[in-house]
Amino acid sequence: MISEEIIKKQIGQTLNGTDLKLGKKYKGKVRDVYEDGGKVFLISTDRQSAFDRSLAQIPFKGQVLTQTSAFWFEQTKDIVRNHIIDIPDPNVVAGKKLTVFPVEMVIRGYPTGVTETAAWTAYAKGERLFCGNVLPEGMKKNQKFPEPIITPTTKSEIHDEKISAEEIVEQALMTQEQWDHLADKTRKIFQRGQEIAARNGLILVDTKYEFGHDEDGNIYLLDEIHTPDSSRFWLKDSYEQRFSEGKEPENIDKEFLRLWFKENCDPYKDDVLPDAPEELVVELSKRYIQLYEMITGQEFDAEPGDVKERIEHNLREKKYM
Ligand SMILES: Nc1ncnc2c1ncn2[C@@H]1O[C@H](COP(=O)(O)OP(=O)(O)OP(=O)(O)O)[C@@H](O)[C@H]1O
Ligand SMILES: [Mg+2]
The missing domain is CATH 3.30.470.20 (ATP-grasp fold, B domain)
Incomplete structure (x- = not known):
């Protein structure tokens, strides 16, 4: 597990947003998406959102999301083809631009x-x-x-x-045929996800997938898959015991950050929010990294430094801009 020092040092260098010369931009809650020719570039930022707004920036969160998705796309590509063309940077997926259902x-x-x-x-x-x-x-x-x-x-x-x-x-x-096909793929991908999660001490509780198609009608899985932002995970070891005692399952969650904001301001109304305390930001970063390591069974290889500069450098190097 990564040292707290590296996480603290990264706080001043997180990625809040991008402004790249990379085609048409769309800003999601967590990701910046660019469309350029036949490609989409999904840039995972370090934004942490809740109450429909950005609460804080969490060191390495964007890297965790991108690399978790990359892991799962690889683990499910025998079930369904996916949009991934390239991962030019630890925070960036270059995908095939598809028509999204x-x-x-x-x-x-x-x-x-x-x-x-x-x-x-x-x-x-x-x-x-x-x-x-x-x-x-x-x-x-x-x-x-x-x-x-x-x-x-x-x-x-x-x-x-x-x-x-x-x-x-x-x-x-969708047509009936498309629905039947996507429902079948959805069950199979989820089953694969549950199997791999279980081997690594986790229960994949629920999730969501997005599919699209190309001009020839070929179906692809796109967007993100089984990330902590799109899915719910519980700890497997304590589930049975806690369930039988009527207790909530243990998870590795971000709920504590939402609670802090609810206690310290009105996140629905206030124009400006207070800064989250450093220990909470560090704690959340650790949790994202811990989830990544449990899910993939691999050690997280943090890429500290100025994320924005690195992305620009990598995209130029690979001639995407
Ligand atoms: N390969 C692809 N081709 C075309 N569109 C894609 C592809 N992959 C992802 N997308 C689209 O990119 C967008 C990503 O947006 P994002 O998920 O960051 O924000 P959002 O959906 O507006 O909000 P939320 O944070 O609630 O998910 C989605 O609309 C998704 O359908
Ligand atoms: Mg989305």
Whole structure:
């Protein structure tokens, strides 16, 4: 595990954003995306977002996200082709620009969560039909579903809405054949993810995938896969015991940072937020790195220094700009 000193030293050199001469730019909550000809460049920044805004910058977070995704794309490429062309920098994926299906393929192995859109919230209210899935009676929170369920959402500018397979086909977001194909791939990728996670002491609880296609109709997995930002992980060793005692599973989570902001300001209303304390920023960086190391079974090879300069250098070197 990386030393605390290296993490602290990196605090002043994190990547908050980019301004590259690399085609059309789109700024997501965490990533900066550039479109250039037939390629997309997904640049993972170190931004930590919650409450729909940026809370802090976490050393090495962008590197962890990019390299976690890269690991999983490699581990699943026999199941489905993916968009990766090149990883020109530890924070950058160059992908094939594809036509993205306007649906996020969410898949869940356990009913959990506390937000309005969470599966457990719906179940606890008595809902037994969830995005076209009939849920079994008598489930407890965090109990494993007999089979993982696919609970798609529409991709929209404002907020994602639940939708069923039937509605997806009715609204012509996909053909029936495309849905069947993507649902099959979604189950297989999730199963592979759960197997690899389990070997490394983790439970892959739920996640979401995005798919797209090229001009010839070939299907690709794109965006990101099984990162701590797109997925929920629990620690496997303590799960059974804690579940039987009615306790929440252990995880390696960012919840403590959200709580600090809730206690120290009004993150929904205040124009300017206070700076997160250094120990919390360091703690979160450690957690991201720990997750990376558990997921991949490999030691994290931190690339300290000015991330922005390095990215520009690498993209120039590889003639992308
Ligand atoms: N190979 C690809 N071809 C075309 N578009 C892609 C490709 N890979 C990813 N994308 C798109 O790039 C965008 C990445 O945006 P990003 O996920 O960073 O922000 P967001 O989706 O707006 O917000 P959130 O942080 O909630 O995910 C997504 O719209 C995704 O569909
Ligand atoms: Mg996204």
